[in-house]
Amino acid sequence: MKKNGIRNGRGRACVMVIMAAFAMGLVGCGGTDSSDKPAEVNSSEQVTDSAEITVDDVKNHAETPASDFEYVDHGDSVSIKAYNGSDPIVVIPEQIDGKDVISIIDGPFSNDSFIKGISLPDTIKEIRDSTFGLNDSLQVVLASGVETVGRAAFQHNDSLKYVDLGYNLKEFDDAYFSDTLEVIHLPAGVENLDKVAFFGEDTLTIVGKAGSFAETFAKEEGINFEEE
Numbered sequence: 001m002k003k004n005g006i007r008n009g010r011g012r013a014c015v016m017v018i019m020a021a022f023a024m025g026l027v028g029c030g031g032t033d034s035s036d037k038p039a040e041v042n043s044s045e046q047v048t049d050s051a052e053i054t055v056d057d058v059k060n061h062a063e064t065p066a067s068d069f070e071y072v073d074h075g076d077s078v079s080i081k082a083y084n085g086s087d088p089i090v091v092i093p094e095q096i097d098g099k100d101v102i103s104i105i106d107g108p109f110s111n112d113s114f115i116k117g118i119s120l121p122d123t124i125k126e127i128r129d130s131t132f133g134l135n136d137s138l139q140v141v142l143a144s145g146v147e148t149v150g151r152a153a154f155q156h157n158d159s160l161k162y163v164d165l166g167y168n169l170k171e172f173d174d175a176y177f178s179d180t181l182e183v184i185h186l187p188a189g190v191e192n193l194d195k196v197a198f199f200g201e202d203t204l205t206i207v208g209k210a211g212s213f214a215e216t217f218a219k220e221e222g223i224n225f226e227e228e
Contacts, residue, residue, distance in 0.1 A: 051116075051137075053089065055162050058117040058140045061089045066096045072105065077123075079103040088114055088137070094121040103128065110135050116159075120146065125168075127153045132160075149175045172197075183207060185228070186214040193217050 068085030069092075071078040077100045083090060090109070092101055100123040109115050113135045120127075122145030129150035132138055138157045144166035151174040154160060158178045164185040172190055179199040186193075188209040198204055198221070205224040208214030218225035 051159070053116050053139055055140055055142075055164075058089055058091070058119050058142055061091050061117070061119070063091045063093050066093060069096065071096060071101075073097075073099070074102075076100075077102045079105045081106040081108060083108045083113075083115070088116040090115055090117070091119045092121055092124070094123045104131055107131065107133075109138070113137060116140070118142070120144070126150070129153065130155070132157055147171070152176065154178075179203070186212075188212040188214070190214060195221065198223065 064085060064087065068083060068087075069080050070082035070084065071080050078096050079102060080092060081104075092104075094101060101121060102123055103126055104120075104124065105128065107130060109118060109132055110130055111134045114137050115135065116137050117140040118132075118138070119142040124143070124145060125147045127143060127146050127149045130152045131150065132141065133152050133155045134157075136156075136158045139159050140162045141154075141160070142164045144164065145168060146165055147168050148171040149165070149169065153175050154163070155176050156178065158180055160178060160180055161182045163177075163181065163183070165187065166185070167187045168189065169187045170189045172193060174194060175197060176194070177184070177198050181198065181204055183205050184198075185207045190208075191213050193213075205226050206214050206218045207226045207228050208218075210227045215225050215227075217223075
């Protein structure tokens with residue numbers, strides 16, 4: 001009986017040792033998982049803070065709160081003069097305080113602004129001179145209601161890839177684009193373009209109506225054309 005007790009004691013001791021080792025293994029595994037989790041968070045942050053954005057990122061983005069802007073009140077309309085938000089994608093509302101937003105003044109999105117994407121409402125009919133000039137961060141511009149584009153509006157936007165100028169554009173005054181531009185939508189109303197407006201024609205695609213000036217210009221300058 002004594003021998004059996006010894007054997008049973010040893011057996012219980014072995015089981016306890018095995019269970020302890022197993023528990024330590026679980027703790028070790030838990031430590032590995034814990035150390036991996038921060039790496040996953042960092043990866044997510046890198047995606048969020050990535051320099052690359054897409055057209056859909058801008059199209060599907062929520063409207064920027066009016067409180068993020070400073071503006072000039074013209075009585076029945078307003079003009080954006082400053083942006084105090086932290087979001088690199090800006091979707092300007094059609095109205096602020098019940099008044100149409102009609103323009104951007106004083107260059108809040110130019111000169112090394114951190115803005116990467118911007119969507120203008122249909123109420124903004126003019127992109128003024130140098131509106132986005134010297135902004136190396138800007139990649140996507142959506143301007144569906146614009147009718148005129150001023151001088152150097154997109155000059156030295158060295159990250160700009162996609163520009164949609166809607167269907168109402170009529171006047172395109174000395175707008176020059178960097179060689180990073182990949183796609184530009186030009187409406188049928190555009191009837192004149194400077195031959196040196198675009199650089200890096202091998203990577204650029206002009207999207208427009210068949211038979212439009214945009215198509216003729218693209219073919220004459222050896223630029224890819226895509227019918228919309």
